[in-house]
Amino acid sequence: MKELTVVLTIHKDDTIYIETVVQWVVKNGYDMKLSPTVGLAKARRECIDQAGTEYTLVLDFDTRLPDGYVENAIKLLKRYLEVGAVALDYEVPHTQGHLAFGTSIWRTDLLKKIYDWDEASGKCECLWMWERLQRTKFLLSTLPMQAVHLKGKVGQNSQSPCNR
Numbered sequence: 001m002k003e004l005t006v007v008l009t010i011h012k013d014d015t016i017y018i019e020t021v022v023q024w025v026v027k028n029g030y031d032m033k034l035s036p037t038v039g040l041a042k043a044r045r046e047c048i049d050q051a052g053t054e055y056t057l058v059l060d061f062d063t064r065l066p067d068g069y070v071e072n073a074i075k076l077l078k079r080y081l082e083v084g085a086v087a088l089d090y091e092v093p094h095t096q097g098h099l100a101f102g103t104s105i106w107r108t109d110l111l112k113k114i115y116d117w118d119e120a121s122g123k124c125e126c127l128w129m130w131e132r133l134q135r136t137k138f139l140l141s142t143l144p145m146q147a148v149h150l151k152g153k154v155g156q157n158s159q160s161p162c163n164r
């Protein structure tokens, strides 16, 4: 049985990466939901609602995860039942100083229950969601590795609220 759904936000200029992710998803026997470009919060909400696996990876299209992250995050979630989500910050120079929602792996049931980011609030999705998580009995965890963020190289995400 599949245990992970990858919720990937897509961007029309990044089809090669999307193909790479799709191949990786198929190879590992994960499930996948591609979010339509109808506004990030709405797109994420729709894909999260469709996830039918125990764990869900929320992946931004301009993020590259380090090798072993997904496998080790799932191991951690299986072993420590008090952990609700695992996430990484980005490597320098794109470090945010906080863990990124766009790298996060969740217990799907929990994410479905609490995902309610208000894009219009101007608050970054990460801190919004870590605050939401804090109001549950679950903890946020991380691993000793960083993701790569291609901020400013692709897409229009250079004015992220994460760095205001």
Ligand SMILES: [Zn+2]
Pocket: 096, 098, 099, 100, 101, 124, 125, 126, 127, 161, 162, 163
């Ligand atoms: Zn953020």
